[in-house]
Amino acid sequence: MVTDREYALSLDENDPLRGFKSLFMITDPEMCYLDGNSLGRLPLATVSAVNEFMTGEWAAEVVTGWSHWVDEAQPTGDLLGRATLGAAPGQVLVCDTTSVNFYQLALAAINARPGRKTIITDAANFPTDRYILDGIAKQLGLNLVIIDNESPGSAENERITPEILEKYLNSDVALVTLEVIQYRSGARNDIKSLTDLVRNHGAFLLWDASHAVGAIEMNFDANGVDIAVGCTYKYGNSGPGSPAWLYVNKRVQAELQVPIQGWFSQGDQFGMGPVFERAQGIRGFQIASPSIIGLRCVKSAFSMIEEATISAIANKASAGTQMMIDLYDAWLVDLGFTLLTSRNAQERGGHISLGHPDAARICVALRQFARVIPDYRTPSSIRLAIAPLPTSYVEVWDGFQRMRDLVASRQYEKVAKPDSRVT
Ligand SMILES: Cc1ncc(COP(=O)(O)O)c(C=O)c1O
Known part of the structure; x- marks a missing residue:
């Protein structure tokens, strides 16, 4: 019993x-x-990985270490994608925070749908996502629609179903953003049916998988996900404030341009030229120097997840x-x-x-x-x-x-x- x-x-x-x-x-x-x-x-394993990095690499190699640290956001992203997201290589970066990555991909998606003026999320979504969307809507003069899934009878445990979402979709919608697992109630939204539905209306669905990564199977590639973000410090066990991740499916990488054009996304990064020319592939979504200590925390923790x-x-x-x-x-x-x-x-x-x-x-x-x-x-x-x-x-x-x-x-x-x- x-x-x-x-x-x-x-x-x-x-x-x-x-x-x-x-x-x-x-x-x-x-x-x-x-x-x-x-x-x-x-x-x-994180304690030893960080110690070894500090004494064996940072202390010993100082600036010369950048020759092999510079692209580390990519293999760590591949590991995270393989271990938890169902993502083939070249589609995940471990970088920045969930909030920054969310802003980056939300704006990239909106800009890829010129003329469309509506963006949608739900009332039960995590505050940072709602606040960032509110800021974007104000800045660009967009209409932010908030689905009511909190008042009694509006949704079961905050869960967004295709039937609920469909009523809000039309040809003016550029972007919908939802959590895979709702942060408060723990409700799981269905990735494939919702992604298909939004795509059928010509819009992007940006998933925030912070409460799902490392707890459930998501199969992003197989489920046709375009863009997603999430953190690494929850079920990812990578530590307080550890770097977050972003996923951009290869299918849409050329179409999406993030608004912060940092030097890490410049094709000829060390040419340092006057004109920004974006790198091909997932590096075109990176802003800046990665935290190598943070990446090592992600690497050791997600290696355990991969093994398990x-x-x-x-x-x-x-x-x-x-x-x-x-x-x-x-x-x-x-x-x-x-x-x-x-x-x-x-x-x-x-x-x-x-x-x-x-x-x-x-x-x-x-x-x-x-x-x-x-x-x-x-x-x-x-x-x-x-x-x-x-x-x-x-x-x-x-x-x-x-x-x-x-x-x-x-x-x-x-x-x-x-x-x-x-x-
Ligand atoms: C669903 C969700 N999105 C975003 C965030 C914010 O993450 P960060 O502070 O790393 O930007 C959190 C934090 O708990 C979260 O639960």
Whole structure:
């Protein structure tokens, strides 16, 4: 039975990924870390990779190192694309931040559809995407349409279906942007049907896969994706502020020109001439000097994902979120919680979201009193994740048991105010 701890222990015993947890640095074995969808844990291999880079390359080679560092965003992108995106080489760069990459590709797509004046996203999309689109719309005089998927009855768990999106599409639309996995509810949008639909209306669909990369299979090439962005610090385990990635399918690379024409996208970069002439291929989408330390963090973490295989990772995310839902049914429904994530594994990723009127206080109390780390998202969601490589099933089980006890005893009401503005 799922309510027996033995149940979780037996899932761990049969878990083909069970060996990976010991490859992460875990300083507090009593902590239940259920926030790998926000920041992944530190791989031990990253500690040595960064140290070796600093002493063996930066110190030893100084500026001469650039001869082999200069194009490193590309092979690291190929690795990330192969391990997690289903992308053939030459279509992914690891660079900059998700926000910058999102701005770059959104504008490139809009400029490739001259005369079209409408751009679309959804109300539940991650704030940075909505704010950047708002800025672009103001700057270019475009009409930003926000799909309502938050008010009751508008969508199931914020999920955008082709039926919902179709009503907004017409020949004035240049760009639609959506998350693969919604950051708050954990709803998974279907990549292929939505991409096909938007393309049939002559527009681009820019995917933000930040909450999906390293948790589910996405098969970008096979699903016909044109453009996408995402981060590496969540299920990618590459560290706080690690470089993000962008994907541009070869089919559309020549058609798209990013607005920031940095020197790394200049064809003859070291000719340093007066005229910008864009490099062919994915380098034409790079702005500037890559963070080599950051790239090494991405390389070591995504090498682990490649070794584990994204299909095994996705299976564990599916089974782990199912265990969470079963524990919710058994323990939490009667304590005022609601489930904000789909019961269908194909419609979710690595995290679930539970609603509770006291969600904010419960989250702080879990950290202060119970050594359980979830996170809170306004207005009333608690997000709980299984990051398949560093998290065991029993860690999730223990976290849920502690949450049940904390709420049943009302101990969480005694919590002190948080001392950080980060939730
Ligand atoms: C879906 C999504 N997009 C974009 C971002 C912002 O990323 P960055 O701060 O790296 O630009 C985040 C951050 O969590 C995110 O979850």
